[in-house]
Amino acid sequence: MDCALETTIMDFDLGSFGIGLITGWVTAYAVYRARGLFQATAETLSDTTAKVGNAAVRSADSRYVSDLIAFCESAHLAGGQVKLTDIVIEPRFVPQQEFARPIPSDEYRDVFEIVPKTHDHPALYSHYNIDTLSINELSEGNRAIALLGEPGSGRTTALLAIALHSLGKIRFTPPPDKVQQQMDSEEERMNEKERSVRIKERVMMEQRAKEQLALERGVKFDEKADEETKNKLPLFNWHQPVEQ
Incomplete structure (x- = not known):
């Protein structure tokens, strides 16, 4: 037993152990210092992959639309x-x-x-x-x-x-609205005061007509909602058609 123990102890190379330990520490320190570079590289690869995927999707969508x-x-x-x-x-x-x-x-x-x-x-x-x-x-x-x-x-x-x-x-x-064109031509021949009075009268008539139409439909006329409806993008322009 003593001979075997002595042989094992004699086979241990302290220099190689030290070199290996120092190399491990240096490698670990280098990896620690370069962690930002590794993270940036991984993010770059991820972004590149995402861009390639998005480009492929856009290309497919563009071909489909065409x-x-x-x-x-x-x-x-x-x-x-x-x-x-x-x-x-x-x-x-x-x-x-x-x-x-x-x-x-x-x-x-x-x-x-x-x-x-x-x-x-x-x-x-x-x-x-x-x-x-x-x-x-x-x-x-x-x-x-x-x-x-x-x-x-x-x-x-x-x-x-x-x-x-x-x-x-x-x-x-x-x-083209011929009636509106005729009204516009008549207003152009008026002076500034007469034109202003005519425009106010037309706006009031349109307001009353909208209120009367809302009353006939049994709803309350909302001027703000009416203006929003005019400026709203039509629903068909929100969706892409699908070929069946």
């Missing part, structure tokens, strides 16, 4: 010759009639309520100036919408127009 626009531009009868945005006009939508509503008084009776709105035969009411909805007005209603119409009535074209409008490829502007 392909969708190309599809919408050509998915009509003359798609091989002309783009849809060059010939399309804003579709108008006839809202569904209320299932039950109070009998209107003679004072506020709608002159178009006697027009037969039989959607199986749209020619019966197509010649009358009945109430219709624009694309932006359509987005203010229910989130689930069913477009009904006879074959060839333009349902597919309406959906394509909504998609192009949502992607910002086309903007529908209202037609």
Whole structure:
């Protein structure tokens, strides 16, 4: 036993142990001092990976939008010759009639309520100036919408127009108001005082008309909410269309 113990003690190399210990301390100190560099490198790699992933997503989204626009531009009868945005006009939508509503008084009776709105035969009411909805007005209603119409009535074209409008490829502007143009030309011939009085009168008339319309609908007119509605971005422009 004594011989074995003596041999083990004699085999221990104190110099190698010291060199190894010092090397370990130096390495640990170097790693400790370089921890900031390692952390910065890791963050850089993480940021690079995230940027590459985001670039790939943006590239995929961009290709999808480009392909969708190309599809919408050509998915009509003359798609091989002309783009849809060059010939399309804003579709108008006839809202569904209320299932039950109070009998209107003679004072506020709608002159178009006697027009037969039989959607199986749209020619019966197509010649009358009945109430219709624009694309932006359509987005203010229910989130689930069913477009009904006879074959060839333009349902597919309406959906394509909504998609192009949502992607910002086309903007529908209202037609020129000839009455407003005539009023503007008359105001230009007035002096400053007469023009100011005319503008105030017009603003008051618009205010009364909005209040009267709100009263007929059974709601309270809120001028602030009305102004916010004018400046609000339409719902269709908040969402990206999806091709089914």
